[in-house]
Amino acid sequence: MEGPSVGVRKGAWTEKEDTLLKKCIEECGEGKWHLVPSRAGLNRCRKSCRLRWLNYLKPNIKRGVFAADEVDLIIRLHKLLGNRWSLIAGRIPGRTANDVKNYWNTHLRKKKVDPSFNLNPLLNPSNPQSKVIKPRPQLLSKNSFPICSDGNMKINTAAAAASNNLASADSSGYCFPNENEEIMLWKHLTMNENEIMLWKNVTMNENEVDYHQQQGSLDTMDLSVLGEQPMNEELEVVEEDPYGSLDEFYLDVELWNVFNP
DNA sequence: AAATTATACAACCGCCGCATT
């Protein structure tokens, strides 16, 4: 068991402690946190050291107020992921999980999130106009998509839309009907390089699509749609491009969010 | 100007999953 360490310092870090910790990690690298206190000459527990580094001292941590686009992303991702702060923070460069969590708790939790994120009244199943369409599986070949010069698939292009008979497309997302006139959609979301997110078991509402197309915001559309969907499976984040080893794949009842082109 | 209340956020705590013994 991890017994409580006796006699270790707690509370706010001093400048001197920060310097010691920074020096230690610059010399020995990140990790092996249990060794850090003795290495650095700090009377702190390993967790305190780790936290101080990750949340404050680590280079490239962004400080100051959150920009509008960062807030926007937090709201969207929180809708998809819930309180999984480290996952959310992983999508917001320079922000730590603690920062995001604090921001959410102090600025967003109590507030009603901007209605533009889920404003579509047509999503309401009690609305008689609302007709939910469930996409059916559809097989697409990897070769259907343009391949970049580096060999990677490039989905997020107008060319991809054109070559796949997509019903509509914009620079960042596409939707199209399958053979049963059921609407499917996928969307590029700003991610780390080569990172892919996919959502499964997405159902869509055709009015939803119309509505957002009228609004001219496919970008808002698919994420808000996603946020409203009963997803049977959790969002899956894949760190590598899985298509490199696949020749074909099913769109199935999946919504794809794909890497930076 | 002083007292009180609200806010922001750094830091702590307990729990978890995993690896090792």
Place this chain on the structure above:
DNA sequence: CAATGCGGCGGTTGTATAATT
């Protein structure tokens, strides 16, 4: 198999500062 130790996570607290009374 259980015990232990580790890194990591999310919930919560403590406290400095700002805003309000």
